[in-house]
Amino acid sequence: MTTADPSPVVEFTGVSLAYGDFTVLRDVDLQVRPGQVVAMMGGSGSGKTTLLRATTGQLQASAGTVKVFGRDMASLHGEALRETRQRMGVLFQGGALFTDLDVFENVAFPLREHTHVSEAEILDRVLDKLQAVGLRHAAHLRISEISGGMARRVALARAVVLEPELILYDEPFAGLDPISLGITAQLIRTMTDQLHCASVLITHDVAESFAIVDRVYLIGQGRLIAHGTPDELSAAKDDYLQQFLQGRPDGPIGFHYPITPAFEHWLADYRKGLRA
Numbered sequence: 001m002t003t004a005d006p007s008p009v010v011e012f013t014g015v016s017l018a019y020g021d022f023t024v025l026r027d028v029d030l031q032v033r034p035g036q037v038v039a040m041m042g043g044s045g046s047g048k049t050t051l052l053r054a055t056t057g058q059l060q061a062s063a064g065t066v067k068v069f070g071r072d073m074a075s076l077h078g079e080a081l082r083e084t085r086q087r088m089g090v091l092f093q094g095g096a097l098f099t100d101l102d103v104f105e106n107v108a109f110p111l112r113e114h115t116h117v118s119e120a121e122i123l124d125r126v127l128d129k130l131q132a133v134g135l136r137h138a139a140h141l142r143i144s145e146i147s148g149g150m151a152r153r154v155a156l157a158r159a160v161v162l163e164p165e166l167i168l169y170d171e172p173f174a175g176l177d178p179i180s181l182g183i184t185a186q187l188i189r190t191m192t193d194q195l196h197c198a199s200v201l202i203t204h205d206v207a208e209s210f211a212i213v214d215r216v217y218l219i220g221q222g223r224l225i226a227h228g229t230p231d232e233l234s235a236a237k238d239d240y241l242q243q244f245l246q247g248r249p250d251g252p253i254g255f256h257y258p259i260t261p262a263f264e265h266w267l268a269d270y271r272k273g274l275r276a
């Protein structure tokens, strides 16, 4: 049987991303298809969150095209952009919850903001999502009463409560103990399979993400360094890739934060200040 690949949920073609005159990434091609969990990996400051911002349309590509659900993000404005964003769930880095609301109300929040479903339906849907992350019986707790690992799972339930077609997770493992980390990784896989959505997992955790993802894109040195299945990448010879995968301190990945025009402007201004 030959089935054509389903069309990508996210497709970058020749994309460059910049903040003012500082280009973070050049010439990136990538695709994420329905049902896939795709990891975007790279060292800190390599541009992972920047890729996420380009996907949600918070940042426009300075070259190339970013398509989400087949629509060019650069062409979307106002209501069309809002509608497109509503089809995405985002778990932001740090995943801040509302500390003055309980667990239930945190997860209910997107339903109250973006839909007109009844209170009875809200109760069903929120408990269902809390069940999926193992926290149904924590619905009544205040955010100050739950652990960091539990908070991440609440944020996960909130990110999926509108049953998005695309979920973007920015460093969902940061600061978690090994058990919570494993649970969170498995949940990302299960949620993707259950909702048959596409998931983008931004992380630098190699072991945990390689266990659950379909494909990996590695960025560094301002470009896409490698992509493939976890097995393909583990077998590849590239020095940068192997240094990243093995977490070795010596190799082509530098320790120093790269020089940028913004730094040079700042230093020039600072020196000017000294002379004044």
Ligand SMILES: Nc1ncnc2c1ncn2[C@@H]1O[C@H](COP(=O)(O)OP(=O)(O)O)[C@@H](O)[C@H]1O
Residues within 6 Å of the ligand: 019, 022, 024, 042, 043, 044, 045, 046, 047, 048, 049, 050, 051
């Ligand atoms: N709003 C911004 N304005 C200017 N530079 C930024 C901004 N956000 C991020 N950067 C810079 O862009 C680069 C990539 O950042 P980011 O995408 O946050 O990296 P990562 O998520 O991989 O750690 C870094 O050098 C960072 O300092």
Ligand SMILES: [Mg+2]
Residues within 6 Å of the ligand: 048, 049, 050, 093, 170
């Ligand atoms: Mg980041």
